[in-house]
Amino acid sequence: MARGRFISLEGGEGVGKSTQLRALAAALRARGHDVIETREPGGSAGAEAIRSLLLDGDAGRWTAGAEALLFAAARADHVAKTILPAVERGAWVLSDRFLDSSLAYQGGADGIGEAAIRQLHQVGSDGLMPDRTLLLALPAEEAAARAAARDRDGADRFGGRDAAYHARVAAAFAALAAGDPARFRIVDATGTADDVTARLLAALEGL
Ligand SMILES: Nc1ncnc2c1ncn2[C@@H]1O[C@H](COP(=O)(O)OP(=O)(O)OP(=O)(O)O)[C@@H](O)[C@H]1O
């Protein structure tokens, strides 16, 4: 059996990752692929338990260092239990966030640094990287409006951070994409969901 593909969707809050992951999965299934939809933090039993620790509770529940370790631990379980077994049996794995989120949020916006995050990923997940990363790009005001309309009952510990924090995250994502053009595709996330799905499918060219 040929190896499958591992694709991550990245970007800040409200850009449309979860919406597009579902649409992309349906489009790929229609083309005959075995597709696994997964997410981070989460995607395996152990990682989903860590997700609750990370996203629920007070804003100051964890230090930035503790958060970086928890994300890396969740990812290690997700990679070992969900991603690798699926890719090895030939499936296409679509993940809503992966390592680049840790590089952008913990490494960049929280100041932990890129090298430390990559080192944790090497230890936990043997440095596994996606075959392609689709970075959804949307003006900050539009993303914030979409997220606010969705989260009428309140955001999680990360979504509730201020605009300056989210601007640092966006800048870090842009720098990551610029530094690895072979893996990243920056996809315009404006317009209708169908418009964006068509752009994402085009961005999978070559896989
Ligand atoms: N193209 C679109 N046009 C208008 N609204 C959209 C579009 N795509 C998604 N939305 C809506 O915007 C909101 C945020 O979308 P979604 O939850 O998919 O974003 P996300 O990137 O996964 O966010 P988060 O990282 O915060 O989980 C949802 O209410 C969704 O229905």
Ligand SMILES: Cc1cn([C@H]2C[C@H](O)[C@@H](COP(=O)(O)O)O2)c(=O)[nH]c1=O
């Ligand atoms: C994987 C990962 C995630 N985060 C943050 C980013 C988001 O604010 C939340 C996840 O919420 P979502 O609605 O499921 O997108 O967690 C992070 O800071 N670092 C990471 O590695």
